[in-house]
Amino acid sequence: MRSRDDLHLNVRVFKGIHAPSNGCVRHIFSLYSNWDLNLVGTIRRCITFLNSLDHNFAHTSPQSLLYTAPATPRQQKMSGATENTVYVVTGSNRNIGLGIVKTLLARPQHTVVATVRSEEAKTSLEDEAKSVPKGTGSKLEIIKYDFSTAVPPDQVKSTFAKLNIGHIDVLVLNAGGALPLVQPSKTKAEDMRAAFEVNSIAPLLVFQGLKSYLLQSKSTPKVISVTSAVGSIGGMDPFGGGGYGPSRAAQNWVARSIHLEFNGTKGDTRLICIALHPGWVQTETGQFAVDQWQSAFKAIDYKIEMPPTKLEDSVSGIIKVIDDATAEHSGKFLTFEGKTLPW
């Protein structure tokens, strides 16, 4: 065990969040016990110690904890079982989503759950995945969600539950779109509704459906909400955002509010949530914006024929932001290069 002071501090922090229970004891053990040394003795000492802090574990037998105790990395290694890092990536059959899926699959011990909305997209993703050398123990699972109309969180959850995966470490909410990017005087109500469905409502409902799996992650889970600089109110350009811009602004609001819900004021980060602009990327969506904004660009004498960000740079940047994300990045609106954008 680590020092008595360390354990004492952790119990006090933990006590504020959960009622004392066997789960509480196990959590503390998983952080503070050396499982490979006299396990029963360690547990007995912990129970005695917790009882001295007014927790009543008098009826807890060390053996009952042993049966449900999680395996340590060393125990997993000895038994040959290593738990995979689990990513869920929405909208993953093409461009940025596909790039993220391929990059993750090449890493060892990763389970990538990719979502698509059609059989055609599923087949195309399966074909693309075959071309990637997979890391040891890594695998791809594909599930279907169509975000054109709200998918109830229960349905999101039950579809995921069929995969028999117990946790999620990173959720990348990448599916999105619904253009055109026109000025407010030309924005139609139906375009606004379609944009809100896929860009604002879907990320919220997917998060709600998968939240319990994220909170099972052994590390601090991450939610990466792929949004757009077009949704920035503070940095708005006069190029026209149709329903797309406002729907991204709402998505940003949701990302920031998820951060606030899961991050206490005392530094007890339970989940990291970031709104992430992927760059102005060389995909059909990025090119669509270049084409739509040509007349506005002419007015300010700005010449551009294609989006400035290469697809591979966007994908590697996004992956780096995810890998590097800590509590201090949570609740921020970042670019794929890790720079902060105004809300």
Ligand SMILES: NC(=O)c1ccc[n+]([C@@H]2O[C@H](COP(=O)([O-])OP(=O)(O)OC[C@H]3O[C@@H](n4cnc5c(N)ncnc54)[C@H](OP(=O)(O)O)[C@@H]3O)[C@@H](O)[C@H]2O)c1
């Ligand atoms: N490219 C850029 O410059 C840029 C800039 C800022 C933000 N973004 C955003 O970043 C994300 C990825 O960009 P991208 O260029 O890779 O976009 P993309 O090529 O248009 O791909 C979008 C993905 O989202 C899926 N999707 C769209 N509507 C959906 C719906 N109603 N239900 C389920 N899935 C749906 C698409 O599936 P289908 O193939 O079935 O349509 C596709 O897999 C998107 O959210 C995009 O809006 C892109």
